[in-house]
Amino acid sequence: xxxxxxxxxxxxxxxxxxxxxxxxxxxxxxxxxxxxxxxxxxxxxxxxxxxxxxxxxxxxxxxxxxxxxxxxxxxxxxxxxxxxxxxxxxxxxxxxxxxxxxxxxxxxxxxxxxxxxxxxxxxxxxxxxxxxxxxxxxxxxxxxxxxxxxxxxxxxxxxxxxxxxxxxxxxxxxxxxxxxxxxxxxxxxxxxxxxxxxxxxxxxxxxxxxxxxxxxxxxxxxxxxxxxxxxxxxxxxxxxxxxxxxxxxxxxxxxxxxxxxxxxxxxxxxxxxxxxxxxxx
Numbered sequence: 001x002x003x004x005x006x007x008x009x010x011x012x013x014x015x016x017x018x019x020x021x022x023x024x025x026x027x028x029x030x031x032x033x034x035x036x037x038x039x040x041x042x043x044x045x046x047x048x049x050x051x052x053x054x055x056x057x058x059x060x061x062x063x064x065x066x067x068x069x070x071x072x073x074x075x076x077x078x079x080x081x082x083x084x085x086x087x088x089x090x091x092x093x094x095x096x097x098x099x100x101x102x103x104x105x106x107x108x109x110x111x112x113x114x115x116x117x118x119x120x121x122x123x124x125x126x127x128x129x130x131x132x133x134x135x136x137x138x139x140x141x142x143x144x145x146x147x148x149x150x151x152x153x154x155x156x157x158x159x160x161x162x163x164x165x166x167x168x169x170x171x172x173x174x175x176x177x178x179x180x181x182x183x184x185x186x187x188x189x190x191x192x193x194x195x196x197x198x199x200x201x202x203x204x205x206x207x208x209x210x211x212x213x214x215x216x217x218x219x220x221x222x223x224x225x226x227x228x229x230x231x232x233x234x235x236x237x238x239x240x241x242x243x244x245x246x247x248x249x250x251x252x253x254x255x256x257x258x259x260x261x262x263x264x265x266x267x268x269x270x271x272x273x274x275x276x277x278x279x280x281x
Contacts (some may be wrong), residue, residue: 014045030279031097033162046117093186094185094186098186101162106183107180108182125177132182135174143217148230149179168185169208170208170227192233202226203230231248
């Protein structure tokens with residue numbers, strides 16, 4: 001096929017030898033099957049911000065730190081240079097996440113680098129060497145659903161243990177090869193400690209996966225893994241191999257409003273006394 005304009009520089013520089021076909025077109029990128037020497041890989045070509053349809057991207061970028069002060073100021077001002085830097089930050093976030101997660105024991109495509117908005121990475125294939133299907137296109141037994149659901153949750157836990165939340169996890173962002181689920185699409189991954197939306201995103205990720213697998217194993221629909229995992233994380237008790245139960249006891253005790261009001265009054269009186277001491281000093 002004709003080599004896409006964005007991939008041509010990689011061909012010119014010897015990083016890609018040929019483009020086999022377009023694999024898919026998504027909300028933030030187009031993905032192509034490419035040949036690199038004797039290997040078949042995939043090239044993810046990120047769309048420009050004006051072309052992307054990824055909603056509420058600003059929510060995902062909260063908490064991402066830019067070490068270079070000049071770039072950070074430019075990004076805040078929204079200059080053309082700043083927008084370019086913001087695009088690079090968005091793209092590099094996926095590369096960084098892939099390396100971190102692979103080191104943490106999460107099954108993700110192996111990255112080979114990001115070059116001018118084109119991410120080269122491993123092509124996930126099935127047992128026949130064909131492109132692995134998305135989870136959304138796979139049917140399974142109840143037993144397989146329970147097994148794969150547990151595996152995905154283990155990956156979610158390991159992600160959280162290295163400070164990341166996928167943020168857009170669903171049956172469309174998981175591939176299935178002969179060894180099970182593989183997590184993909186991570187440019188929107190958020191910093192669990194720095195992003196105020198991390199908890200709700202984690203809950204949505206887990207509930208999406210539980211809802212999908214629950215079609216095949218309905219008992220999963222009665223579990224509360226999202227709340228359990230976040231509670232363990234908040235308490236500093238979450239580990240890469242934490243054993244999960246799916247059980248979470250909701251707090252049913254009513255808040256003691258009178259006690260809270262008394263504490264507020266006491267704090268107010270203490271502050272008044274402090275101000276009076278300062279005036280008398």
